[in-house]
Structures are given as C-alpha cells and as structure tokens.
Amino acid sequence: MARSTGSWDESDVRIRPNKKGSRPRTKDRPAYDEAVTGRIITVDRGRYTAVVDEDTPTERIVTAARARELRRNPVVAGDLVSLVGDVSGGPDTLARLVRIQDRRTLLRRSADDTDPVERAVVANADQLVIVVAAANPEPRTGFIDRALVAAYDAGISPLLCITKADIKDPAELLANYEHLDLDVIISRTAADDASGIDARSDDGLSARLQGDAVQQLHRHLEGKVSVLVGHSGVGKSTLVNALTGSDRATGGVNAVTGRGRHTSSSALALKVLEAPSGSWIIDTPGIRSFGLAHVDPDRILQAFPDLEPGTESCERGCRHDDQAKNCGLDPWVESGRAGAAGPARLASLRRLLGSGTRTENRASAKELGAQ
Numbered sequence: 001m002a003r004s005t006g007s008w009d010e011s012d013v014r015i016r017p018n019k020k021g022s023r024p025r026t027k028d029r030p031a032y033d034e035a036v037t038g039r040i041i042t043v044d045r046g047r048y049t050a051v052v053d054e055d056t057p058t059e060r061i062v063t064a065a066r067a068r069e070l071r072r073n074p075v076v077a078g079d080l081v082s083l084v085g086d087v088s089g090g091p092d093t094l095a096r097l098v099r100i101q102d103r104r105t106l107l108r109r110s111a112d113d114t115d116p117v118e119r120a121v122v123a124n125a126d127q128l129v130i131v132v133a134a135a136n137p138e139p140r141t142g143f144i145d146r147a148l149v150a151a152y153d154a155g156i157s158p159l160l161c162i163t164k165a166d167i168k169d170p171a172e173l174l175a176n177y178e179h180l181d182l183d184v185i186i187s188r189t190a191a192d193d194a195s196g197i198d199a200r201s202d203d204g205l206s207a208r209l210q211g212d213a214v215q216q217l218h219r220h221l222e223g224k225v226s227v228l229v230g231h232s233g234v235g236k237s238t239l240v241n242a243l244t245g246s247d248r249a250t251g252g253v254n255a256v257t258g259r260g261r262h263t264s265s266s267a268l269a270l271k272v273l274e275a276p277s278g279s280w281i282i283d284t285p286g287i288r289s290f291g292l293a294h295v296d297p298d299r300i301l302q303a304f305p306d307l308e309p310g311t312e313s314c315e316r317g318c319r320h321d322d323q324a325k326n327c328g329l330d331p332w333v334e335s336g337r338a339g340a341a342g343p344a345r346l347a348s349l350r351r352l353l354g355s356g357t358r359t360e361n362r363a364s365a366k367e368l369g370a371q
C-alpha cells in the first residue's frame with residue numbers, strides 16, 4: 001500500500017494486538033483502539049456505507065468519510081475497514097474511515113484495453129459469477145473470456161451462470177468451455193404449471209424462475225462473497241432479487257441498506273437470504289466489461305488452460321498472437337487437441353492478446369470491451 005506523505009500512515013496501524021499481545025507501535029502514530037470493523041457495501045460520492053457488527057444484535061449501517069491520509073487509496077465495495085468517531089450509525093452521523101484492512105483479493109479492470117490505469121472494482125471477493133443469457137441479449141464469448149481472465153488474475157474462482165435457457169439451448173455456447181474446469185449453472189423460467197421463484201427485475205416485469213437453478217446458485221453462494229457481472233438485460237437483477245430478497249424493481253426498502261432502489265452505477269453488496277453469515281452478493285451495475293491492459297499476457301494465457309499446453313513447442317519469446325510465426329498453438333488446435341471449440345477459443349485468446357498492444361487492433365479491442 002502506498003505510504004502517505006505524512007510521517008505516518010493510518011493504514012499501517014494495527015488495531016488488534018499481535019499474537020504476543022504486545023501493543024502496536026503507537027509512539028508517533030495515533031492509535032485507533034476504539035476502531036470497529038465495517039464491511040463496505042457501497043460507495044457514493046465520497047461517502048462510504050459500511051455494515052458493522054454483522055449478524056449480531058447490534059448490526060447497523062454506518063456512513064463514513066475517508067480520513068485525509070487515505071485519500072489516494074481507493075475504497076471499494078467488499079473492503080473491510082476500520083472506523084472511528086461516531087460509529088453509532090444514528091441519523092446524520094458520520095464516522096471516519098481510517099484504515100483499509102488487508103485484502104484477500106482485489107478484482108480490477110482498466111476502462112478499456114488501452115487504458116493503463118487500473119481501477120479497483122471489488123475487494124475480498126471469493127467468486128466471480130459471470131452472468132450471460134443464452135439469447136436476448138446474445139451471449140458474447142469475448143465478454144466471458146475477459147471476465148475469466150480478470151477472475152483468474154485476481155485469484156477469484158469464476159462461476160458461469162447462463163440465464164434464459166427457456167429461450168435457447170445454451171449447448172453451443174457451452175461447447176466453448178467444455179475443456180475448462182468451470183462450474184456452470186443454467187437458469188430458465190419455470191413452466192406456467194410448475195412452481196417457480198417469483199423474481200421481479202429492474203423493469204418491474206416478473207420472471208418466474210425455475211427453482212432448481214436458483215437453489216443451485218444459492219448453494220454456490222453460501223459462505224462466500226460473490227461478485228456478479230453481466231450485460232444489461234441478461235437477468236442479473238432478477239437473480240439478485242431472488243437470492244437476496246431485495247426488491248429493486250418497486251423501489252421497496254432494502255433490508256441491508258435501509259434505502260430504496262439503488263439507482264447509482266456503483267457496486268452494491270447485499271446479503272444472501274437464508275445463507276450462513278458472510279454470504280454476500282456484490283452486484284456491479286456499472287461493470288459491463290473488463291479492460292485487461294493491466295494483465296500480463298502470461299496471465300491471459302492461463303485463463304485458456306485448454307490451449308496453454310500447446311505453447312510448449314513455441315519458440316522462446318513467442319507471443320502466441322496473430323503475428324507469431326511457428327506458434328505451437330496453431331498445430332495444437334489444428335490437430336484437434338483443444339476439441340471442436342479449439343479454433344474459436346484460439347481466436348478469442350488472440351483477440352485478448354492482441355488488444356492494447358497494437359494500434360490496428362485497438363478499435364476492435366475497444367469494441368469487444370464495450371460489449
């Protein structure tokens with residue numbers, strides 16, 4: 001973590017005594033013995049909303065402002081932070097956020113593949129749920145592949161969730177990923193005469209989802225912090241509402257935030273209903289794509305484990321991209337080692353490898369990023 005210009009850095013101060021029970025070094029640093037830990041559920045114009053004393057009788061929502069010393073450190077949904085000052089959570093109170101606790105994971109992206117500035121998206125997520133519709137809107141493997149790269153790069157396990165399987169059989173889409181060790185959940189609406197889960201979406205329309213998939217997804221969410229990403233219209237809100245009991249369509253008050261419908265484009269963490277403590281969904285309405293300018297090409301390759309062994313025969317320094325001569329990936333795919341989806345997978349890998357590095361690819365890379 002970057003040090004502040006002052007003589008001390010609040011993010012350095014340990015709140016809990018260490019194993020030996022000795023006090024933290026406080027000689028020339030303010031100590032925050034009174035600090036409480038909060039989990040950031042949303043960030044809005046410099047105000048940080050945190051849940052404190054989670055799942056205890058004193059659970060409350062505390063609004064905080066960031067201490068000046070932390071002004072260069074982004075605080076994102078999912079962050080565990082130390083709060084001081086008025087942490088009562090009473091009306092019109094404002095606590096001070098003095099420390100960002102160590103992050104287990106950090107999901108990042110750049111605005112597009114040419115933007116070198118990486119942005120923190122969500123902290124401490126265990127799982128990235130990539131939501132695509134089987135149709136309407138058409139699924140994009142480019143989006144899925146990008147999200148997979150971002151997840152692997154952050155050390156977060158991906159989970160693919162395909163919605164609207166009632167409209168189209170997702171088999172063709174799934175063929176692309178059959179060689180990956182990737183859990184897939186397929187969701188659809190329930191038949192008129194079957195029991196289903198009534199889940200309203202943002203547009204107020206009601207989709208009655210088949211219970212099986214929602215329950216399956218629920219099991220995957222238990223005890224974890226999961227981030228949901230997906231394009232507009234894939235049915236993300238419908239799923240979130242079914243899993244969290246939030247009712248963002250009707251402007252009802254949310255149980256966790258105490259607020260009405262969340263209209264900003266920032267990420268929002270919601271508790272998963274009827275799940276063990278610590279089960280959270282972080283919805284990311286603002287994140288439609290993942291610019292990968294910050295990701296090392298080797299890490300991109302790792303997101304294609306069906307192709308990676310093919311690079312063993314490459315010459316040293318081979319970039320495996322469109323321009324590469326004698327790249328081992330070509331014979332690997334031609335000989336069918338990557339299965340029927342091999343050519344499409346290789347094309348996708350090469351789009352990602354090429355993006356951001358060569359000008360002629362920039363336009364198409366941007367287009368992909370905007371998908």
Ligand SMILES: Nc1nc2c(ncn2[C@@H]2O[C@H](COP(=O)(O)OP(=O)(O)OP(=O)(O)O)[C@@H](O)[C@H]2O)c(=O)[nH]1
Nearest residue numbers: 164188189201202205207232233234235236237238
């Ligand atoms: N046929 C079918 N329609 C669905 C399914 N899931 C959701 N829908 C419908 O798809 C539309 C979009 O759903 P939303 O949940 O609002 O989609 P979203 O991904 O949240 O979209 P944004 O709110 O724009 O981000 C709504 O009309 C839903 O009723 C499904 O499994 N099958």
Ligand SMILES: [Zn+2]
Nearest residue numbers: 314318320327
């Ligand atoms: Zn190669």
